[in-house]
Amino acid sequence: MPIGSEPHNTPPPPPGAMSPGTQVVVGRHTVAIQVFLAEGGFAHVYLVRMKEFPDPIVLKRIAVPDTERLKSVEKEIVFMRRLGSHKNIVRYFDSQVSPLPTGGFEALILMEYCPGGGVIDLMNRRLQQRLTEPEILKIFGDVSEALAYMHYCNPPALHRDLKVENILISASGRYKLCDFGSACLSKGTYVPQTLPEIQKLEDDIQRHTTLQYRAPEMIDIYQKRPINEKADIWALGVFLYKLCYYTTPFEEQGPLAILSAKFTFPPRPQFSDNTRNLISWLLSEDQDRRPNIYQVVETVCKLRGKDCPIRNVCWCKH
Incomplete structure (x- = not known):
């Protein structure tokens, strides 16, 4: 997932993408969507703003189809939470997992934005x-x-x-x-x-x-x-x-x-x-x-x- 992509090179948002200005609650934080960055697999990636942090950060929104995939996403979150404080590891801010009314789950993960790309x-x-x-x-x-x-x-x-x-x-x-x-x-x-x-x-x-x-x-x-x-x-x-x-x-x-x-x-x-x-x-x-x-x-x-x-x-x- 190219979470370091430059904003001016972003593709057009796919159907179902959140529009700029949308407020999203992720755990203890509320963020505002700035721009759609990328998509891949079951995930959409956005550049967002958070009041408590001066720089833009990344919101990764993952559609999780079943409990098996949910375990995998939750495991990734656990490791990010544990490892996110090192200068050479992409910083983790917060996350949230919610059931969807249509079935499956939605996982939201806030993490550091790396403008230099990959x-x-x-x-x-x-x-x-x-x-x-x-x-x-x-x-x-x-x-x-x-x-x-x-x-x-x-x-x-x-x-x-x-x-x-x-x-x-x-x-x-x-x-x-x-x-x-x-x-x-x-x-x-x-x-x-x-x-x-x-x-x-x-x-x-x-x-x-x-x-x-x-x-x-x-x-x-x-x-x-x-x-x-x-x-x-x-x-x-x-x-x-x-x-x-x-x-x-x-x-x-x-x-x-x-x-x-x-x-x-x-x-x-x-x-x-x-x-x-x-x-x-x-x-x-x-x-x-x-x-x-x-x-x-x-x-x-x-x-x-x-x-x-x-x-x-x-x-x-x-």
Whole structure:
């Protein structure tokens, strides 16, 4: 859902969209619709004003057809509420879920508006003059700090759908992680044992993750390796590779290449050995050889000549 789209590029409102000036109550807040921004799936997205906040914010209005989908939306809200106070995570303001008279439910979510659009938009604008290594490390550093905030929860929270499409750019130029519809709590070293448990996990992975960013342990669940924070670390490796080369490392070869972690670096554009070594470390086939999130943040801070803003904590180690 492109919640960072620029207002002057907005499409015409679809049938049923709320008109400018409409007052909407969301939890403890009343907002006024300014402009329709986008639609996707079951959702309409609006730019709105709220008295208590000086800047415009986003209202996401989701038509929820049944209780199964409602559980998913409510889970996303729970994670946004929990995570919304970090500088590199899209801020959550309030939400409300109501039954509709025609059946189903309506979910309203208020969140931060990122006028810089998304990283995917930035990359599309920079097809000729690609992102520079310092720019890439800044984006990667911001996203790594957001992920550290999630992994440092107790129990750790996994994003599970980390990709360029889920990074927005704030008014101040900060890069922010969004879309927590796939997030879940880590089960640590848990491995499903029975066939129904394995099939349930396989179905969950199919619905909540993106193939090109899946770790080897997600591709072949029958190897019975735990799926935990190290799957997010692998996705960070794919993310960094994509920022550098505008493609994913396993785009052409597919799942078999992911299983064996076989990939190559294109000759152009050129990047430092340090950055390429970081990608290789993140994309270790053996999850125990991948760094934890503290090691990732520490490494990228060294590459950027910055002090590491987080401390190492014991439950982040695997």
